[in-house]
Amino acid sequence: MRVNAYAAPAAGEPLAPTTIERREVGATDVLIAIEWAGICHSDIHTVNGDWGPQPYPVVPGHEIVGTVAEVGPDVTTHRVGDRVGVGCMVNSCGTCDNCRNGDEQYCRHGMVGTYAATDRDGTTTQGGYSTHVVVDAGFVLSVPDGIDPAAAAPLLCAGITTYSPLRRWNAGPGKKVAVVGLGGLGHMAVKIAHAMGAEVTVLSQSLKKQEDGLRLGADHYFATSDPGTFDALAGSFDLIVNTVSASIDVNAYLGLLAVDGTLVNVGAPPEPLPVNAMALIGGRRSFAGSMIGGIAETQEMLDFCAEHGIAAEVEVIPADRVNEAYERVLASDVRYRFVIDASTLA
Numbered sequence: 001m002r003v004n005a006y007a008a009p010a011a012g013e014p015l016a017p018t019t020i021e022r023r024e025v026g027a028t029d030v031l032i033a034i035e036w037a038g039i040c041h042s043d044i045h046t047v048n049g050d051w052g053p054q055p056y057p058v059v060p061g062h063e064i065v066g067t068v069a070e071v072g073p074d075v076t077t078h079r080v081g082d083r084v085g086v087g088c089m090v091n092s093c094g095t096c097d098n099c100r101n102g103d104e105q106y107c108r109h110g111m112v113g114t115y116a117a118t119d120r121d122g123t124t125t126q127g128g129y130s131t132h133v134v135v136d137a138g139f140v141l142s143v144p145d146g147i148d149p150a151a152a153a154p155l156l157c158a159g160i161t162t163y164s165p166l167r168r169w170n171a172g173p174g175k176k177v178a179v180v181g182l183g184g185l186g187h188m189a190v191k192i193a194h195a196m197g198a199e200v201t202v203l204s205q206s207l208k209k210q211e212d213g214l215r216l217g218a219d220h221y222f223a224t225s226d227p228g229t230f231d232a233l234a235g236s237f238d239l240i241v242n243t244v245s246a247s248i249d250v251n252a253y254l255g256l257l258a259v260d261g262t263l264v265n266v267g268a269p270p271e272p273l274p275v276n277a278m279a280l281i282g283g284r285r286s287f288a289g290s291m292i293g294g295i296a297e298t299q300e301m302l303d304f305c306a307e308h309g310i311a312a313e314v315e316v317i318p319a320d321r322v323n324e325a326y327e328r329v330l331a332s333d334v335r336y337r338f339v340i341d342a343s344t345l346a
Helices: 039-045 149-156 160-167 184-196 210-216 229-233 251-255 277-281 294-307 319-330
Strands: 004-007 016-021 028-036 062-073 084-085 089-091 130-135 176-180 199-204 220-223 238-241 258-265 286-288 316-317 337-342
Touching: 028 084, 028 149, 028 238, 039 130, 039 319, 062 130, 062 149, 062 199, 089 130, 149 160, 149 294, 149 316, 149 337, 160 184, 160 294, 176 184, 184 199, 184 277, 199 210, 210 220, 220 229, 251 258, 251 277, 251 286, 316 319, 319 337
Parallel strands: 176 199, 176 238, 199 220, 238 258, 258 286, 316 337
Antiparallel strands: 004 016, 028 062, 028 130, 028 337, 062 084
16 A cells, blocks of 8 residues: 655655555554654654664654554454554564563564664564554554544653653652653653652753743753752752753762662763763662653553643644754754644645
8 A cells, every 4th residue: 555655765855745655454453544643853863864874765753643444353452443553663573571571662672663664574664754554453552532632642752751761760749850851752751740749840951941841730940051950959859850862961960869869861862971970879879761661551651641631732733844843843943742734644
């Protein structure tokens, strides 16, 4: 089946309309008619070749919400007409320890990304900036009715990327959580940590988004450009979630942790982040990383968000504005996630 899509023809070139081929629906596959596709900063890194050579042309998009159009004969988890979602991965080996433990994102043989990856059948995956996609049913999520579908799309990456570390490091009542950066990831971290019952502080370069941060659920908001912030907050936090993809002074942020506190990086800066061992040793602190979540945890996140009325703050655009949206993401000119209306690809 050939379907309409937007693809990057080569590194650094604007995305352009094209058609791509989707595989036939196999016994365990689900055909999804895509309705909404979020734009993630990772899409931009990938199509620009920032993370290495890519199998161009690349159709990005790993925040996908749509409706089931067809299912294979062995599929029992989804039915035609169901609203479903697809996140950052569409396959894994399914047999290694990590996969069996529900951590498919850490598959020892490499999880299969939703785009620009080699699937188990040897084909190159293409993402959600398209009208349809075929995905193994084991990697298709159910999107609860209580979430606006356009605003649900970014939950498949930004939502799970922040939910997973908040859950793992026990954000909740009595815990002080700081979120570094109030962008696509950071605004979700604030909403989710607040819903979990934690006391939430935003640490941003300036106070220009302070009103937004407090509206989204933060209890406190500080500018990291003010040196006094690091003195005033020293030893304060049980957990810090760093959502920015630029370099930060890790040692300064480690100094904000209480004893046994953890700084978790979910942003992915291209350069190394130097760490002074004494910044860890001095408070029995930890510096950790986290990448999305497994399928079961992602479904748990969607259900949690529906229960608590959480969704992303989105700006919906037609597909022909995707290149403009990329420029605005790079200029930090979006509050807080662009979502493509896939009907404009038809």
